[in-house]
Amino acid sequence: MAKKLPPVDVVLVGFGWTGAIMAQELTEAGLQVLALERGGWRDTPTHFPTTVAPDELRFYWRHEMFQDTARETLTFRNNDSQTALPMRRWGSFLPGSGVGGSGVHWNGQTFRFLPSDFVAASHNTDRYGPLPEGMTVQDYGVTYDELETHFDRFEKLCGIGGKAGNLRGALQAGGNPFEGRRSDDYPNPPMEMTFAQKQFGMAARELGLNPFPAPSANMSRPYTNPLGVQLAPCTYCGFCEKYGCGNYSKAIPQTTILPVLMGKHNFTLKTHNEVLEITRDSSGRRATGVTHVDVHGEVFEQPAEIVILCAYPLQNARLMMLSGIGRTYDPRSGEGLVGKNYCYQVVSSVDVFYEDRYTNQFVGAGALGMVIDEYNGDNFDHAGLGFIGGGYLACWTTNARPIETHRTPEGTPEWGAGWKKAVKENFLKSTGVSTHGASMAYAQNRLDLDPTYTDVYGRPLLRMTYDFTPNDRAMTAYLTERATEIAKRMGGREIKVNAREGAYDSMPYQTTHNTGGTIMGSTPANSVVNRYLQSWDVPNLFVMGAGVFPQNAGYNPTGTVAALTYWAAEAIKSRYLPDPGPMVRA
């Protein structure tokens, strides 16, 4: 028998980026908020101080920050003809565990989606005609304009450094001319650029493109956010992605919200407590709370008035399935919605090698880069191209790490003395142009529960069925060609094209931008949650995170994930609390 605990107003499942934002917003509204986090407590000086932060073995190769696959992982297959097998070691993406979630070891590239991304289905149909067979792209049900102030709040919370391209409708030289209208500039200036970005900028301008500095959550100067929390200037040490920042220079929940939140009397955090299930009353229409298990295996029943899933898209979808809320999507019948429209990110790159110019890539930061947006979203005419959507092209200098980094030219042997020589010769003299492409939803890509493999508690693992789609392949080929054009003009000795071809491979790292599975939309017939991220089936259940994206855009997700979280929090405070119940009538 599970021990029943005293009720709370709100229980948050997971305490990463979305959990921290929600907790801060709802405690401000006076609610009693409890966050349950499966991993441990983490803070900068204890867990990733400068003295240990850049430890490649510990943090990357031994995965100290990531979900423990020995306890729980997911199974993977490319398509229905295969049998999914458990991912026993993370590769393509790296879900976090512990306070701050993946928000601790993210890079900090903090974009806003384009206005047209939120209406991908209607916009593209209007312009290019019906979507191809099997493509299940749909509108978000919320618009860029509705989210604008929420984007702005997140940028100010994080101290994003960048250059506005569209300030209240007026185009700004040096910014992204394609971005949606902004109510305000970024709170901080862009980061300092290195030689590589200068070469990229020059090449892009020669081609008539508009390079702009990437919006960065790595601080370009000392910053105190609206909550009074302090972020220190980035030292360009190059240990952002896959690492915690020892210098308080990367916006993470710990450096933006937690110092204020943790002191509040109406907030409680329980670490090392994994949520097992969302419980419901006999009508099935009302969540009564959650059950969770501590490290000793003791199970608790936590009653709550509101349940909010903040457990990252993959876990959010799995918890819905394990709790039997909504029907799991079945591509054969087309019925069910939970697990539908799983999407990812389609990336490729072109390396540039210099003969006698030093790029010194070890002087880097997670979001240090120059970007062009001419080939993103619907910023260009797709007529005759055979795909919709696109992506940004960028020259990043995120890092060069002693173990991980080994860019080598075409024709280099894969190992041995020749490989070592090439690594040595090129370590300080290379850079690249990367493409960061959208991922459009197709009927066969999805998440469901694995029929065979279970987690440490004997519950089915999540199963991922995913491969690149015809749209993805045409898009990435196009983007890679554009990247090649730029790379060729960057003044290097030679280039090497790393196109994204063949089946999706779950091992090489690509991005931790898993989206879909709990998608949002306009009716209960096309979505799991409504435009306020409220479950259609269980109105006191809310689902945060990129799982609500009906399909993924050509940007990193977190700016939009955070804006949606603020948007949902606002709706809970101003509409749901005064009148609890469905905020959109079906």
Place this chain on the structure above:
Amino acid sequence: MRKSASFLVAGSALLGAVEAARANDFAAVERGRYLTQAGNCQGCHTPAGEEPFAGSRPLETPFGVIYTPNITFDTETGLGRWTKDDFWRAMHEGKAKDGSQLYPAFPYPHFTKMPREDVDAIYAYLATLEPVRKKRPENELPFPLNWRFTVKGWNMTFFEPGVFRPDPEKSQAWNRGAYLVEGPGHCSGCHTEKNLLGADKKGRHLAGGRLENWSAPDIRAGRHGGLEKWSEEEIVEFLRTGRNAHSAAFSIMSEVISYSTQHMAEADLKAIATYLKDLTGEERAAPRKPADAVMTAGAAIYLDNCTACHVSDGSGVPRFFPPLAGSGKVNNPDPTTVIRVLLEGARAVPTKTHPSPLTMPAFGWKLDDDEIAAVATYVRSSWGNSGGAVEADEVRKLRGLLAEGPP
């Protein structure tokens, strides 16, 4: 009708009197609360994470360990049976209810400067706190100090009871500042060097002290004082927010700021600044120049380990990571704090205005005694600093003391 009307009038007059008395009470309690904060009573009377004011925090004195008493009004273990007069005698004369002498770890030599109405107000405030039953452990004092009457002799030599008397030559702000610093604030408890008997050393008033393996800096802010470079505004900022352009508070001062000064009225903080700005120090002889080899090693260690926050020229990131160039703590002739911060790290005090507990990591596990000494020497002898060299032996000794741990 008339009758009842007049009755009503009388009734409300009566009510008014009661209310006024209550309001008076309220004013006294509020005043008491303010003074209790100004004196940071909570600091010593609360072990970390335990019930506020219920005592039992071990105070490490050079003579042994003294446990602070419970000052909630519990009848068995606290002040429950104390009268206002008992409390006044403790604060003013250093005598317990039973007439026995209190140890001067309780800063009655400072509290004696407080007038009766201030002391009564503190009593009124403490009486409003939820009483906590908590007995304190026996003090760990060696013979003959465990004989409380030895304190009598101490008192005859070092203690003069008497309420603060303003200096008519000085401004009102100066006098208020002097009262707060010397009276309730008892700053010299940490910031004045003690003689062998634990009393303030003559002529060293607020010129820096040493306690619990920390060196408290010189806080005189006039010419040649440790805080000479701090403006009045910067002193106020430090006490209000825990940070300013020169420094950040940590360790014991962080308690003072979080329980006490951050809650104080702006005018009182200004008054403290006015007073400190009027305290002058004395010129210091330049220390011996450290060996070149040590400076070279120190510079290399500094570059690898410290520049990310403190910047290669020691300028730091003001209000985030304290500058080392010109720092009072770094230039303190007593290097204890510098060595200790290198060994253990330090956490800037989170305050209402600056909630971030920005923290320097420990280097004790990463750098050996020679390396710590070299980098400390480098920092104390660069960018205009003149703190002087640190020897590996000093590092080794401090490591030993810290390894013994708190009592």
